[in-house]
Amino acid sequence: MQTGVCYFPEHWPRERWETDVEQMAEAGLEYVRMAEFSWGVLEPERDEFAFEWLDEAVSLIGEYGMQAVLCTPTATPPKWLVDEHPEILQEDPDGTVREHGSRRHYCFNSERYREETERIVRRVAERYAENPHVAGFQTDNEYGCHFTVRCYCDDCAAAFRSWLKEKYDTIAELNTAWGNRFWSQQYDSFEAIDPPGPTPAEHHPSRLLEYARFASDSVVEYNRLHVELLTEANPEWFVTHNFMGRFPTLDAYAVSEDLDLVSWDSYPTGFVQDRQHDEATPDQLRAGNPDQIGMDHDLYRSTLDRPFWVMEQQPGDVNWPPHCPQPGEGAMRLWAHHATAHGADAVCYFRWRRCLEGQEQYHAGLRKQDGSPDRGYHDAVRAGTELQAIGDGPIENVDASVALLFDYDALWALSAQPHAPEFDYWELLEAFYGAARSRGVQVDVIHPSFALDDYELLLAPALHLVTDDLAKRLTAYVEEGGRILFGPRTGVKDEYNKLRPTLQPGPLSDLVGATVDQHGSFPSRMERTVTPVAEDDEQYAARTWAEWLDPDDAELRFTYQSEGIEFGRPAVVENTVGDGTVVYCGVWPGPDLADELVRPLLADASLPYSEQLPQGVRIGARAGHTWITNFSSERYRIVARTDASWVVGDDTLEAFDVAVAEGNLVDGLSIEPV
Amino acid sequence: MQTGVCYFPEHWPRERWETDVEQMAEAGLEYVRMAEFSWGVLEPERDEFAFEWLDEAVSLIGEYGMQAVLCTPTATPPKWLVDEHPEILQEDPDGTVREHGSRRHYCFNSERYREETERIVRRVAERYAENPHVAGFQTDNEYGCHFTVRCYCDDCAAAFRSWLKEKYDTIAELNTAWGNRFWSQQYDSFEAIDPPGPTPAEHHPSRLLEYARFASDSVVEYNRLHVELLTEANPEWFVTHNFMGRFPTLDAYAVSEDLDLVSWDSYPTGFVQDRQHDEATPDQLRAGNPDQIGMDHDLYRSTLDRPFWVMEQQPGDVNWPPHCPQPGEGAMRLWAHHATAHGADAVCYFRWRRCLEGQEQYHAGLRKQDGSPDRGYHDAVRAGTELQAIGDGPIENVDASVALLFDYDALWALSAQPHAPEFDYWELLEAFYGAARSRGVQVDVIHPSFALDDYELLLAPALHLVTDDLAKRLTAYVEEGGRILFGPRTGVKDEYNKLRPTLQPGPLSDLVGATVDQHGSFPSRMERTVTPVAEDDEQYAARTWAEWLDPDDAELRFTYQSEGIEFGRPAVVENTVGDGTVVYCGVWPGPDLADELVRPLLADASLPYSEQLPQGVRIGARAGHTWITNFSSERYRIVARTDASWVVGDDTLEAFDVAVAEGNLVDGLSIEPV
Amino acid sequence: MQTGVCYFPEHWPRERWETDVEQMAEAGLEYVRMAEFSWGVLEPERDEFAFEWLDEAVSLIGEYGMQAVLCTPTATPPKWLVDEHPEILQEDPDGTVREHGSRRHYCFNSERYREETERIVRRVAERYAENPHVAGFQTDNEYGCHFTVRCYCDDCAAAFRSWLKEKYDTIAELNTAWGNRFWSQQYDSFEAIDPPGPTPAEHHPSRLLEYARFASDSVVEYNRLHVELLTEANPEWFVTHNFMGRFPTLDAYAVSEDLDLVSWDSYPTGFVQDRQHDEATPDQLRAGNPDQIGMDHDLYRSTLDRPFWVMEQQPGDVNWPPHCPQPGEGAMRLWAHHATAHGADAVCYFRWRRCLEGQEQYHAGLRKQDGSPDRGYHDAVRAGTELQAIGDGPIENVDASVALLFDYDALWALSAQPHAPEFDYWELLEAFYGAARSRGVQVDVIHPSFALDDYELLLAPALHLVTDDLAKRLTAYVEEGGRILFGPRTGVKDEYNKLRPTLQPGPLSDLVGATVDQHGSFPSRMERTVTPVAEDDEQYAARTWAEWLDPDDAELRFTYQSEGIEFGRPAVVENTVGDGTVVYCGVWPGPDLADELVRPLLADASLPYSEQLPQGVRIGARAGHTWITNFSSERYRIVARTDASWVVGDDTLEAFDVAVAEGNLVDGLSIEPV
Ligand SMILES: [Mg+2]
Ligand SMILES: [Mg+2]
Ligand SMILES: [Mg+2]
Ligand SMILES: [Zn+2]
Ligand SMILES: [Zn+2]
Ligand SMILES: [Zn+2]
Known part of the structure; x- marks a missing residue:
């Protein structure tokens, strides 16, 4: 270090x-x-x-x-x-x-x-x-x-046109790929395409996504x-x-x-x-x-x-x-x-x-x-x-068995069409990521095109744009024993930010074993709850986005419990495909629901995990050591399953304190208020 | 249909x-x-x-x-x-x-x-x-x-000038009509007049109103x-x-x-x-x-x-x-x-x-x-x-005996000078309109220049710009037995959006039998209440705008009850003119006050009306049928005075449900929670 | 009058x-x-x-x-x-x-x-x-x-350059004075300097301050x-x-x-x-x-x-x-x-x-x-x-023994770098000013360059830019028996809006007898409290800005009492220099803390003062008369130490009322609710 x-x-x-x-x-x-x-x-x-x-x-x-x-x-x-x-x-x-x-x-x-x-x-x-x-x-x-x-300068306009020419053979191909007949947005040449400037109403989402990609490529x-x-x-x-x-x-x-x-x-x-x-x-x-x-x-x-x-x-x-x-x-x-x-x-x-x-x-x-x-x-x-x-100098890297799929295309597409002021792709990702982290589990944050084979579990909320190729790779991953937890707004778009002519999750429908019947967003004062089909006296909070699922092969896991139109409808389903498991969650889960979804998958994968950690405490394991970090002003006691040998600190965590022990203590570790 | x-x-x-x-x-x-x-x-x-x-x-x-x-x-x-x-x-x-x-x-x-x-x-x-x-x-x-x-382009600038030349004989006439000596805003020619662009302070209200009229006319x-x-x-x-x-x-x-x-x-x-x-x-x-x-x-x-x-x-x-x-x-x-x-x-x-x-x-x-x-x-x-x-195909139109006076000039003038961030002309209209609708009464929404004779009752909140001609027509309407309920900010301006040199409501003062002594706006946390002169233990909420009235011929109906400077001052007055009745309400009424003003006028006109309906339930009568529509998630029972013959649904309204009966059931109908 | x-x-x-x-x-x-x-x-x-x-x-x-x-x-x-x-x-x-x-x-x-x-x-x-x-x-x-x-027009650009040339001999001098090597902001000539236009990030604070000065000078x-x-x-x-x-x-x-x-x-x-x-x-x-x-x-x-x-x-x-x-x-x-x-x-x-x-x-x-x-x-x-x-015609001017130091340079510098959305220099000034006014004490609001000798007490919150010369003048003032109450963010900058290479309050450190160890801002929901070292069961609210002081010669007066990182640290110190007294307050004080700081200094100066006045009541003394003004809707009784001879009103203050008595009644006067 x-x-x-x-x-x-x-x-x-x-x-x-x-x-x-x-x-x-x-x-x-x-x-x-x-x-x-x-x-x-x-x-x-x-x-x-x-x-x-x-x-x-x-x-x-x-x-x-x-x-x-x-x-x-x-x-x-x-x-x-x-x-x-x-x-x-x-x-x-x-x-x-x-x-x-x-x-x-x-x-x-x-x-x-x-x-x-x-x-x-x-x-x-x-x-x-x-x-x-x-x-x-x-x-x-x-x-x-x-x-x-x-940037929206003339150089950028010219570069954008070149970038588009590189990508599309003809302007007709571009018009079709984007769907420019909508609102008479066809271009008769690449020269006719400008950076998206001030317009009376919102821009075409395909144009916006391509401009976002172009701008990123420029960097x-x-x-x-x-x-x-x-x-x-x-x-x-x-x-x-x-x-x-x-x-x-x-x-x-x-x-x-x-x-x-x-x-x-x-x-x-x-x-x-x-x-x-x-x-x-x-x-x-x-x-x-x-x-x-x-x-x-x-x-x-x-x-x-x-x-x-x-x-x-x-x-x-x-x-x-x-x-x-x-x-x-x-x-x-x-x-x-x-x-x-x-x-x-x-x-x-x-x-x-x-x-x-x-x-x-x-x-x-x-x-x-x-x-x-x-x-x-x-x-x-x-x-x-x-x-x-x-460790003096570089030490062994983190080895993660769980990966979060993160796609800048999804970020850009969802930013252009959030459909709820508080819909933030990063924060939705964090809701799933945090569930693993609150169990002391290390997570890689990878692009969907990365190799998937080494992971026991993939977290994939709002995997928004799904190509057929990606659908195939994810299916193969599951068939070979992998586990995927999908989140809402998955499988909605094609690679040009157009809606697919099939029900969501489009090319993932077979893998998920269900389709999305309806979706809707709602303000925070209308927070929804879901309940497990097995134990319907338990309620879990969900926010911002609700999809009503229509299970085909999949098994029902959670239904909406909050009064009104969603009541009783499927909110989370689980499917078995080959040797693997797929869970599709149609809501933005609160921390407890996210835990109810992630924990069983960790267990199924025999991955070690801790008791649910307090909001401000996180564990990291790397290079034969375990770090327990306290981002809160509370005092805590660390209770490990095995005797810990402390390299830094000890089993008492002060406010904003850290302790480091030898070995991997994650399994069953618990954090208790002092 | x-x-x-x-x-x-x-x-x-x-x-x-x-x-x-x-x-x-x-x-x-x-x-x-x-x-x-x-x-x-x-x-x-x-x-x-x-x-x-x-x-x-x-x-x-x-x-x-x-x-x-x-x-x-x-x-x-x-x-x-x-x-x-x-x-x-x-x-x-x-x-x-x-x-x-x-x-x-x-x-x-x-x-x-x-x-x-x-x-x-x-x-x-x-x-x-x-x-x-x-x-x-x-x-x-x-x-x-x-x-x-x-729009503010050069074509619009030119068209605006032409429009003004059409309306005003000389630039001097325009300067006088608008009052351009204020802040040295005189023009020496029509060519000197631009669309209202960016300025350090707010624009001249007469110029804004004319630009609004011109722009609408362009469409x-x-x-x-x-x-x-x-x-x-x-x-x-x-x-x-x-x-x-x-x-x-x-x-x-x-x-x-x-x-x-x-x-x-x-x-x-x-x-x-x-x-x-x-x-x-x-x-x-x-x-x-x-x-x-x-x-x-x-x-x-x-x-x-x-x-x-x-x-x-x-x-x-x-x-x-x-x-x-x-x-x-x-x-x-x-x-x-x-x-x-x-x-x-x-x-x-x-x-x-x-x-x-x-x-x-x-x-x-x-x-x-x-x-x-x-x-x-x-x-x-x-x-x-x-x-x-x-009904197969077109059916008989709605026949309304109550009209709400709606004037785009008032909308434009008040939008330029709201004098309270929450002052919204549409919503003030809705406060009066809703009082009739919550009694099951159909309402036409007409321009003040429309024929008035067929109506038993006119609702006229913020009838802001009143010409002498309009004042005459309204007076004649009342003299012949009509009823008008005026709301605040009525009779303030002349047709050029200038203040009249008489006390508000200007040319309507005789009709109203009172003038406005003072007006003021206030934030929602300072909500005012008024009380009927007859029963001063009852209080009704009012919001946003308060006028202190100075009754001349008119009779006092409500005074301010909230503590402080308005306490005891006249808030609502009623006047009898010829065979008709005029009520002037100097506040933006809450639903209960609005009902207290509208209901007696409906009764006076012998118009059938229902019990006060819940916020989400409304009745419509048309072509020999009565619709009861439920915009709420509550269940209700419909209690009609006469036996209903149901064409759609029955006397139980589910959430977001509708029932249609033959005949006009409005009179005395009540809606009860189930 | x-x-x-x-x-x-x-x-x-x-x-x-x-x-x-x-x-x-x-x-x-x-x-x-x-x-x-x-x-x-x-x-x-x-x-x-x-x-x-x-x-x-x-x-x-x-x-x-x-x-x-x-x-x-x-x-x-x-x-x-x-x-x-x-x-x-x-x-x-x-x-x-x-x-x-x-x-x-x-x-x-x-x-x-x-x-x-x-x-x-x-x-x-x-x-x-x-x-x-x-x-x-x-x-x-x-x-x-x-x-x-x-303004940011071409004339202003030219005038700004002339103004700078007048002030700086060479562009190199300007570059050094401002610190333009930061982020490569050096100019190679005065002609290269523009008014501060749209930029990706915030502007250089020295450039902003000079533009503010230039613009004011233009007026x-x-x-x-x-x-x-x-x-x-x-x-x-x-x-x-x-x-x-x-x-x-x-x-x-x-x-x-x-x-x-x-x-x-x-x-x-x-x-x-x-x-x-x-x-x-x-x-x-x-x-x-x-x-x-x-x-x-x-x-x-x-x-x-x-x-x-x-x-x-x-x-x-x-x-x-x-x-x-x-x-x-x-x-x-x-x-x-x-x-x-x-x-x-x-x-x-x-x-x-x-x-x-x-x-x-x-x-x-x-x-x-x-x-x-x-x-x-x-x-x-x-x-x-x-x-x-x-009094018919002009009467004797107010004679104030307390002065508030107000510096437009501080206003401009702090506006460019507020470091808390609610940090408002005027309102911080008002927190100190109000403490004197709530004791019936008249206050001059003077520029720091004004003569100080006639004042018994100076209030100096956020005296942000302090030259060596000003430090000398303030020190001499105190040595000769003066009293200064400094507030937070004092002595931070040099005259070019650059940080001083010494700890805050820079050239005032000896006078204050302490330096600032740390500073921080925080939102209102994290309001801090301080406690007097003598009586640590009393707590006083403070807001927005907290400095941790490091007393050298100064005596500790208040420490932070709110839980967490500031707890127990010095918040207010007092120093004796020559015949005078200096208090440095590192927080934005609430009204009670401000009173605890100002009152003893008034007493020390033997200035007459009243009991602490209600928020809405203020006293003014001028030309042999005392005004008691009530800006509230409460009724109050005025209780004076000596029999009052009322010129206007009497000892009962109605809502928004005023009373004027002969003589100066300030000393010990109290205002009691009726
Ligand atoms: Mg790896
Ligand atoms: Mg009609
Ligand atoms: Mg003086
Ligand atoms: Zn560019
Ligand atoms: Zn135009
Ligand atoms: Zn200029």
Whole structure:
């Protein structure tokens, strides 16, 4: 396990640098990420380069036994470049240009900007190609931040047309594939197709999905340019990109294919405020939601089936969410452990020292503005020492037997047609994911095209677009003994975001053994309940979306219990196909219903699982160790089936505390309030 | 009574058409509406017409004994036309162009678009002029949908100036009529007047009202073009337009003058979500609000004093409201009966089959996406059979003795100056309308310029702009024995949206026998109460708006009872003028106060009325029958004064159920919970 | 004490004017303000002037023994001018032009508009230079209304660059001062700097602060042009401007430097609805919040340390807030007394008569639309008579021993980086100000650069930007025996809105005797409590912002008591420096905590103070009299230490009532519910 930090030497006097670097080394940090916004410093005027400062910083880092991770500085094209070539700027759908003055203002499809990118990346890469202290490179910074993936400029219009021409032989084929006769939306040529701009009513869902795919592909292509230049300069470097939490416009699987290492930036107390439908609880404001960040850890681990890095770990209070509470006592330590349990090989804190200038002055660092240690510093040192004890350097990856199927196409299609303001694909995924996690079970978050054979159980809520090929692969998986738990809104669309002319779940109907008779959404004040057919005195809450199922071969598991129109109708069914089992759940389940669905499947697969964990406590097993992490302000006692040998902490969990034991304690473990 | 359906043959394979049409005929449907968005299919390239598919569809419909209702396809100008003439597109006040990619993107004042309209309408009309299976035509589709009546493009600017020149002799006259010396808003020529664009503060209310009138008139003129071309082609056709629920920018009275038949599109569970201030109740999410749709039924019946059609009846779940719940059991049947009771001659369901493509995939049809019958199908067949039993073909129209005065000028003026965020003219109207409907009384919804003599009682809340002529007509009406119940904000403005230099209600002061001393609005948490002068232990709730009255000849009826500044002041007064009675109510009444005002006037007019009905139950009387419709999930027993002979159902109303009896049972009827 | 009224003769027939003016005189009014929006009437076409009407109105006013206050009519450039020179219009950040059609549509930096201003102002000034009935002039009207201070047009871009060149010697100096190396935001020339337009992420805080300063300075410069022209025409005239309540973009101190008299426009029931974070209470909807308007009275009195005018006093219901309730009985009288107690020398009501035309028809006047007396009329006459009894003409100014430090730079900096949606600098100020006011203590609201020596106590919450010079001045003030109560977010930034490289409160750390260890914001549902170290069974509520203090020399006063991470940490400390005392409060205090902090400092300074007053009751002492004003609907008894001699009212306060006694009764006075 390794730790690192993000550092901006260009913000500080040179005479300070050695002190800083020495203190980093003392703190046990091994990597120093630098230069992701430095274009203006590296090239203050066109072709006037100033690399000496970065040379010196890298040297110092090497001197103190650490390694530099450098970045291509393309996230912030300097003003002189924007003034020379304003056409590189992004445009909103209504034509408003996104100007210089913050960051990420360039368009991914600007030919000019790609040339400029090639020029600066080549320059940086060549400069450090032989430098022994540079371990690898990060491309750009947080693609997609501030909703910058989808641009609507002329370059994008042209690129979209080319992308479509590449995909469709003729415009007639496109018109048919999308269903453009609806509302007279036919195009007579590819040239007639624009990015989706302002219109009186909503856009055609097929056009929107294709624009989403195109925009994501533009980033893939743009990132590949960086990767190629960096790899050309030094094939030994690892090349990574720092993704973000639940960024909705960029296919992380596709970008990752070109990377050696996947990393992401984890800000737990920010994410619960701005990418979660329910209001953050006080505990979440102190430490975040472990399933929310856990699902991202698992996503980024699963992209390459390889340990990942947290390239930016929240170090304390941060500036960008609505509120900026201080994290709970020990939260920064907790996050480092939690990330490790989910497969992180390194945790790098953002940033070394609170910045005196610009937009991020209210963002903490490991050090305060005066250079003295901040809360995160102490947590980071402690976590580093503790994790070092578990393994020096990379440790064995997480081995998961359960996979959650995550499809960006589904995300994009459902975002265009949510049909309930609170319908959020990520949160529906989390409802199923959380059921496994609340039983201490590790989960891979994979694309449906990934190999399925190694998994005992697949969780597949809202597997919205299903091709015949995918249906075949899923059927084969089940026939060979696999288990799938489907969720609502599965099998609705074809690959062009058109409805299938068969009843939902379309090509999965035989596998599921049932079809969907009706669907409907409803506001939270109309929460529905379901009851198991066997024990109809038990009620389980469900929300937002209700499908009435029509079982064919499948067996009835749950019916609607809430009064009114759904009462008594099938809500969950189970089917046996070959050696495997398929459960289809037509509602968005509350936590208890999700548990009632997942637990029996875990048992059927003979997978070890714990007692149901409290909301804020999660277990992770990796590399012969078990982590128990407490994201709540409650005290708990850990009751394991076997005697635990504690490497970190012990069987008492304080607020925001962590304990690590040798071996895998998951089976039957329970967490009890103290 | 007749039923029909909307069908899009162009979305389906030709080999399917005959099956579809056969099934329609089997279902008892008599009309098939088609082609309202078909321009792109009818004319895929300029002057390359493709009518064969529609010819064939019309023939099939005729073969199976049904009639086609065709549409002018102008709501969706195809992309090739937009590309040729982008100047036909609408513009937002800030100049943002509303592009192709959904529907209704054209400007009503585009000369070019009027030419194109003439070209395509003439073509379509001539094609079917001799066709025996075409019963009539619908012009365009839902004028005003997606807030498209008011456009701000250069064509509109020019047309607005012409419209003003037509109305005012000189610019000086306009300046005086509007009061433009206020804030130096004088114009020195008509050319200096623009559509109301972005300004630092709010716009001049006179300018806003005139722009609203002009924009509505533009639609009238545009629609007239369609009507003339269609009538020219075949004078036997009926020409209709499908209005919508509470569309705020289009004067339905004015458009209707050119039509033979008025129709509208009724989506009860959508309307309660997006055009009602209070959050929809669970029952409303299942079946809608009977007074909300009832008031629209009555409006569209009253425009031509003639039975109307529901051209699009909600068939099940729909895609466009925030939530898309399944309607209650039998709701589609309920709506057909309710529409009939309010004067519908035909109910056509939208649409035949759930569409696989484009924006409306989440909109149900009578048939599911696979062609099998959906919930609406069964309801439609049942309603069709039941209604057929009451009368084959057109039946006698509703005969109402009460009229609600509805004035689009008031709507536009009050929308510009609501002076309370929750002040909604429609909902204030509904407060008075609902009081009559909750007593089983039929109501016409008429323009103040309509003949008044046939009515026993006029309801006139917020009759905001009152000319001297209108004041004279209302006075004459009362003198001859009529009754008027005025509501707050009556008699405030002159016809140019200027305040009158007399106390409110201005020219109605003598009629009312009182003036308004003060007015004020307040938030819902400050709800006021009033008490009858006779029985001051009774309290009635009032909301949003309070006027303090100053009775002259009038008698005091209610005073404010809530503590504080209004306490004891006059809130409602009554005046006797000639043989008639005038009540002026200075507050927005809650349901019980509204009943206390309306009931005595019904009694005074010797009109039969029922006991006060539950919120969700409404009665309609028409053509020798009485409908009792239950929009709630409660069970009720119907207790009539005389023995009922039930044509549909019986005296027990299930949830969302309907019963129809022979004769008029309204007098004294009561509804009791079971 | 004097009263006046705003009058628009141009809105009424000439034959009415003498009646109006006679009635004004009868009502005891002494000043009549006119012509602030009259450009279109004064100059209907370019160079065609029409002054006769205004001449006549001024003459009439003089005839009836009153004085006219005229206005430069620049707030509403007429349409012909806009059509000639559309470049004078304001632009939004995205380039949208703010068109003619309301008011304040001109850009302060338009050279053309400055020329036009000079032309019209010179004309008006010369016309009345010799007129004996014109007492003075108001410049323009409510600079900044409708967010019009910050414009983003090309003229503003050029002016901003000039302003920066004036301030910074070189672009390198600017880059360093702002910290532009952050995110590559360096400029290579002044020409490269634009107004802050649309960007993907938030703007650089230094750039935003400088733009805010520049925009405010533009108004200062523009106003100075008026002042110079008016003074040149007649040096005897007073020149004033009518500021507004809590206008956030204009430095009132800077504008006032050029004025002879400061005036402002007070709309108590509007302000509580649109510039207060908490929902207005029913009492506030009836009479406003006395501390909200009191703080503005005190600000405008303190700008020139001179009595001020209320140029526009709310006369009844007003049109622009969300709701328009009728003010409480006597509220208009109450406001006149309250203003006088705070240092007003004149109260002028807006307006004489409800206007029949344009945007303000729903704005009451002293007279109704028909000319009859309205509620405000009776209140105004009564207040005028009562105040006349206290002093005819100007009376002695308020003498305050407590000052609140108010800094527009802090306002602008904190608005750009609030870091909590409910963080509002004005309201934080009000929390401290209100503590003094709830003890009957008068407060000056001064800029930190003002002389401090006369004050016994300074209140300084969020004194955000602190230069070394200011730190020195504050230290000297304390050393010489002064007292300062600092609030949270003090001493955070340097003058360029950069963080200081020392711990907060930076250069004030020695004075405070403590530094800030951590800070955090939190939502209202996580309200924190603090407890005095001496009596830890008492708890006081605090909100929004929490700093953990690290006392050095300072003594601990309060610690956090709420459970969780802050528990037990220092929240308030006190330090002794020289002969003085400094208290630093790290939280946003609730009313009781604020009282616990302020009261001991008042006692220490031997300032007289009352018992803690109810929320709605406030006391003012001025010119040998004591005003007790009741902004609530409760009845109260006034219990004074000494026998009171009542000039107005007596010791019983009715709802919205006022009492005035001779002498200063503040010491120990208490208010008891009846
Ligand atoms: Mg694996
Ligand atoms: Mg009739
Ligand atoms: Mg003073
Ligand atoms: Zn682009
Ligand atoms: Zn237009
Ligand atoms: Zn400007």
